Amino acid sequence: MALASKLNHEGIRVYCICGDGELQEGQIWEAAMTSSHYKLDNLCLIVDNNNLQIDGKVDEVMSIYPIDEKFRSFGFEVINIDGHDMNQIINALNKAKTVKGKPTAIIAKTIKGKGVSFMENVADWHGKAPKDEEYKLAMEELN
């Protein structure tokens, strides 16, 4: 999409959000290579780095660290932020717009299930929906 937008001179920016566990997929790095080779400065990747995947902690299942150095060496501008700090998020997105000649990767350090006491940092919540009672409790905590 970012490549097509460049071809069309449309000035469209493409934002791509990916998890940290999925950085283990080979295709992510094929795409990373392509993005910097074709100088896709209209592409902004946001990595949700909560260090959890279905089987457990990312660094225990199959470490993908250091994420920032990997993307830097693949030709990205890299910005590390606290993914729960709105000011940092906005500043990073604004900075990404000014980067020329290469794509940007924002590595957002996050806590899975943040704000809900029984969900925080629990890998089990990766792929299941809360029951009615759990949903009520979670919403109360968030409000």
Next chain:
Amino acid sequence: MNLEITKATRQSYGEKLAELGEKNKDIVVLDADLSGATKTSIFAKKFPERFFDMGISEQDMMSTAAGLATFEKIPFASSFAMFACGRTYDQIRNSIAYPNLNVKICASHAGVTVGEDGATHQMIEDLGIMRGMPNMVVMCTSDDLQTKWAVEEISKIKEPVYLRLCRYATPLIYDETQKFEFGKGIQIGEGTDATIFATGVTVSEAIKAKEELEKKGINIRVIDIHTIKPIDEELIIKCAKETKKLISIEDHNIIGGLRNCYF
């Protein structure tokens, strides 16, 4: 039939693609480090700004082609059949076939006729894989004129297409008087002793067999199936009624191949 003059369908593909690129500026071409062999290099030379070498990353090539299609481009993605659909099943299924995106996967070097490249490159499961993909049109062409017709035809269809091409040079079967119709097989001969269904490189071999058998008083017909999906059901049923035997000759595993379309 004079089957002396030969040309590889990948060559015909490359020539026609470069010609179409002139008329249709939406056509973009992707290759995975095999443009010299798949013949997309002819397009690349003429239109470097619309040609993307993706390196040896077929998975990303398919996903990038899908992305380009969402922006109304007409991407033609080429590699050897083994890599174009062997390495990329997931990307084609989820990013091209299910969302019904207008991507043309044109794969050369299909079948055992790749020869000395060996078993790792001899793709004989591709038709089975691609026929099973939802929305995917599947074609396999037998000669120069038919391939050029097919390349133009698929550039007009707004659906994902898999076009199977061959490495080695095969005879020119058809002349300018031949009409090709999407989804319609071509009947060669009226024999009723048997029907040979063939596709791609096996069509000229089937015609040779037909001529040999005629000398022995056995009269068969050959059906050239260039459109494998959707298959020409009408013609298959007609041949089943009119001839005593149905035979398929394929450069492919019998499972998932041409015979599986009717039996």
